[in-house]
Amino acid sequence: MTAIEPICPPPRETARKATLLVLAWNRWDLTERCLETLLATDLGNTEVLVVDNGSTDETPERLAEIAGIRVLRLPKNLGFVRGNNAGIETADPDSDIVLLNNDLVFTQADWLFRLRAAAASDPKIGVVGCRLRLPDGRLLHAGTYILPDTFWGQQIGALEQDLGQYTAEVREVEGIVFACAFIRRELLAEIGGLALDFESYFEDTDYCLRARKAGWKTVVCGGVTLVHNEHGSTQNDPDSLGRLFQTSRAVFRAKWGPELSSRYRHRLLWQSIMNFPTGYAMSCREILRALDTEGVEVAYRYVYGPRTVFPPSEPDNSEDYRLNVLRSRPVSWRPKAAVVYGQGDVFGSNRGRIKIGYTMLEVDGFPRDWVRAAQKMDEVWVPSEFNRQGFLASGLKRPVEIIPLGVDTNYFHPGLQAFPNLQGEFVFFSAFEWGERKEPGLLLKIFNDEFGCDEPVRLLCKVINRDPGLKLKEEIRALRLRDSGGRISFLFNQEFPHYQLGSLYSSTDCFVSVSRGEGWNMPLMEAMACGLPAIATDWGAHREFIDEGNSYPLRVRGTIPAVAKCPYYTGFRWADPDPDHLRHLLRQVVEKRDEARAKGAAAAREIAAHWTWRHTAKKIIARLEALGV
Amino acid sequence: MTNDAMNGLEATLRIARLEARVATLEAVLLRRSNELRELQKLLPSRELLNFSRLADGLPPLPFGSYDLAIWRETTALTAANVPETLRDLWQSLTPKSAASR
Numbered sequence: 001m002t003a004i005e006p007i008c009p010p011p012r013e014t015a016r017k018a019t020l021l022v023l024a025w026n027r028w029d030l031t032e033r034c035l036e037t038l039l040a041t042d043l044g045n046t047e048v049l050v051v052d053n054g055s056t057d058e059t060p061e062r063l064a065e066i067a068g069i070r071v072l073r074l075p076k077n078l079g080f081v082r083g084n085n086a087g088i089e090t091a092d093p094d095s096d097i098v099l100l101n102n103d104l105v106f107t108q109a110d111w112l113f114r115l116r117a118a119a120a121s122d123p124k125i126g127v128v129g130c131r132l133r134l135p136d137g138r139l140l141h142a143g144t145y146i147l148p149d150t151f152w153g154q155q156i157g158a159l160e161q162d163l164g165q166y167t168a169e170v171r172e173v174e175g176i177v178f179a180c181a182f183i184r185r186e187l188l189a190e191i192g193g194l195a196l197d198f199e200s201y202f203e204d205t206d207y208c209l210r211a212r213k214a215g216w217k218t219v220v221c222g223g224v225t226l227v228h229n230e231h232g233s234t235q236n237d238p239d240s241l242g243r244l245f246q247t248s249r250a251v252f253r254a255k256w257g258p259e260l261s262s263r264y265r266h267r268l269l270w271q272s273i274m275n276f277p278t279g280y281a282m283s284c285r286e287i288l289r290a291l292d293t294e295g296v297e298v299a300y301r302y303v304y305g306p307r308t309v310f311p312p313s314e315p316d317n318s319e320d321y322r323l324n325v326l327r328s329r330p331v332s333w334r335p336k337a338a339v340v341y342g343q344g345d346v347f348g349s350n351r352g353r354i355k356i357g358y359t360m361l362e363v364d365g366f367p368r369d370w371v372r373a374a375q376k377m378d379e380v381w382v383p384s385e386f387n388r389q390g391f392l393a394s395g396l397k398r399p400v401e402i403i404p405l406g407v408d409t410n411y412f413h414p415g416l417q418a419f420p421n422l423q424g425e426f427v428f429f430s431a432f433e434w435g436e437r438k439e440p441g442l443l444l445k446i447f448n449d450e451f452g453c454d455e456p457v458r459l460l461c462k463v464i465n466r467d468p469g470l471k472l473k474e475e476i477r478a479l480r481l482r483d484s485g486g487r488i489s490f491l492f493n494q495e496f497p498h499y500q501l502g503s504l505y506s507s508t509d510c511f512v513s514v515s516r517g518e519g520w521n522m523p524l525m526e527a528m529a530c531g532l533p534a535i536a537t538d539w540g541a542h543r544e545f546i547d548e549g550n551s552y553p554l555r556v557r558g559t560i561p562a563v564a565k566c567p568y569y570t571g572f573r574w575a576d577p578d579p580d581h582l583r584h585l586l587r588q589v590v591e592k593r594d595e596a597r598a599k600g601a602a603a604a605r606e607i608a609a610h611w612t613w614r615h616t617a618k619k620i621i622a623r624l625e626a627l628g629v
Numbered sequence: 630m631t632n633d634a635m636n637g638l639e640a641t642l643r644i645a646r647l648e649a650r651v652a653t654l655e656a657v658l659l660r661r662s663n664e665l666r667e668l669q670k671l672l673p674s675r676e677l678l679n680f681s682r683l684a685d686g687l688p689p690l691p692f693g694s695y696d697l698a699i700w701r702e703t704t705a706l707t708a709a710n711v712p713e714t715l716r717d718l719w720q721s722l723t724p725k726s727a728a729s730r
Contacts (some may be wrong), residue, residue, distance in 0.1 A: 490700070500712075
């Protein structure tokens with residue numbers, strides 16, 4: 001049994017009675033395992049009520065043999081909705097209800113205690129769900145959402161390796177699956193049981209929407225994870241699954257279509273890139289998800305392709321349901337407003353009547369043709385004051401607004417599963433594409449020189465090289481690193497699923513970013529969100545979110561001409577990080593680990609409080625409202 | 630010696646030869662199994678996987694090593710998972726010593 005301390009545990013003795021309603025139809029093997037594991041947990045003031053939904057196997061006889069439970073025997077299978085409603089009607093009318101599928105396995109003693117604590121954290125919480133995990137260890141559910149375009153409910157986090165994502169004790173969601181659902185008695189009294197419009201499927205989303213309409217919240221308690229053998233009672237009958245699903249979907253569409261569509265208060269065309277492994281693409285995906293969640297009906301179109309600076313056509317599949325829907329949303333030829341999010345030389349593709357260009361750059365100014373294109377925008381957005389000043393210095397006369405980027409704290413937080421170094425070495429971590437801007441040679445040289453191979457310290461570099469003209473082996477050999485110096489390991493050209501990166505950061509001890517310039521520095525922000533102390537050059541866009549209190553800003557000796565292959569940098573300047581200060585900071589972090597940990601903890605708190613994608617979406621919405629969109 | 634006796638002796642010898650061959654093959658198999666078990670203890674799982682692939686006549690997985698000395702230069706990105714990669718990385722840095730086996 002696992003146990004994590006809840007944030008605000010309520011006194012156990014004052015918890016209201018709960019009826020744990022287990023709905024079972026045949027599959028005694030599942031019901032038996034469910035009850036065995038359930039009854040072994042810490043149940044407190046509860047009654048276990050098993051609703052036998054007309055089972056025809058050994059279930060009735062075997063249930064009669066189990067002590068400490070109450071059984072409601074229904075004459076025939078009434079389906080999920082009527083079966084649960086029969087149980088709710090039979091339960092103690094003063095008790096809260098916890099609906100449970102018979103294919104659950106309980107591996108956490110305090111699961112009910114935590115669900116109750118989540119419910120108690122806000123009197124307007126009416127429904128509490130939990131994380132569900134498949135028997136093979138993959139995450140199955142951390143809440144649900146449904147889009148009015150397709151009326152096909154989606155489970156958040158589904159089929160990702162469970163690395164500790166979505167573990168916040170209380171997180172508001174649109175809906176949950178009712179495999180495990182704590183329902184507050186006051187909510188039941190107000191809106192009743194499950195709607196009889198549905199035999200099975202959609203009844204849970206319907207219930208959560210009804211609750212929301214009545215002013216109640218639905219949350220997921222991330223401190224509880226149950227194992228769910230999905231569709232345990234119907235898995236042998238796929239035809240019936242399909243029939244039930246389509247019937248219920250049609251009913252749901254008719255009932256909730258207008259309501260779901262009305263949640264969008266703004267409409268926007270977003271022209272960008274999202275299905276390639278680039279920084280713009282990754283952040284584009286996050287912004288789109290956040291905008292859609294926050295009530296912007298956003299449609300996506302690829303802004304690059306033939307006759308642009310990035311000619312490849314974009315693959316159709318985003319491998320993300322919501323993003324695929326956004327990509328297929330219809331758009332008029334001249335929508336009211338459009339944002340081009342990408343390099344300034346594609347601003348000219350903006351199709352909106354109100355035109356917004358959103359970009360960033362890593363040097364102290366912007367190329368002339370970017371500025372010319374930006375002059376044709378109604379408004380220009382950049383993530384940082386650093387870039388705002390750069391545009392103004394380059395002569396832009398249009399309004400420049402700061403829209404910072406963010407981080408998803410469900411995937412980047414200090415509680416993620418870590419895979420620490422077996423030797424207990426202190427591990428510095430850096431992630432970069434090899435090139436002039438990231439200044440990898442400086443970090444490798446200084447680290448190797450400052451530490452000895454006999455010290456329990458290691459530098460792990462996640463390196464990307466996509467330039468066929470660059471021979472990394474030769475570049476690294478040319479640094480003449482000492483065998484007797486600090487030990488360095490590489491993860492070379494490996495592409496990890498973005499949702500797993502938090503575990504990578506969490507498996508190390510300090511993040512290092514010794515770049516000459518940054519347009520935002522997403523890896524730095526993600527590492528800080530995971531609670532890592534970070535050393536980062538004190539110049540560039542990321543100064544928006546680093547300071548002495550939450551990180552180790554690396555002094556610069558001044559700025560120097562930005563000499564690089566990238567043509568956008570020509571004529572501009574970037575930072576010259578101080579090698580002596582880098583050496584000093586690397587040693588300081590190793591020797592003053594308590595101080596480093598405190599800075600990392602402060603960083604995680606600040607990022608979670610101020611720098612999420614939700615904050616980004618809210619700022620965008622404020623601008624859209626100011627522009628009358 | 631009669632023909633029957635000759636045939637009987639020949640059969641006995643053939644059986645003895647076959648039994649000896651089986652015994653030899655069993656010994657080779659046992660030694661090989663032991664070697665593989667030792668390799669399994671020593672090698673990170675990814676290296677073991679590549680070992681098996683090579684033994685089956687397949688090419689090794691397209692994967693850069695953590696060690697510069699055996700790093701294969703490429704501009705192609707390789708899909709990987711964090712848990713497996715880190716487990717392999719740390720294990721590759723701390724091979725079990727012969728004494729601890």
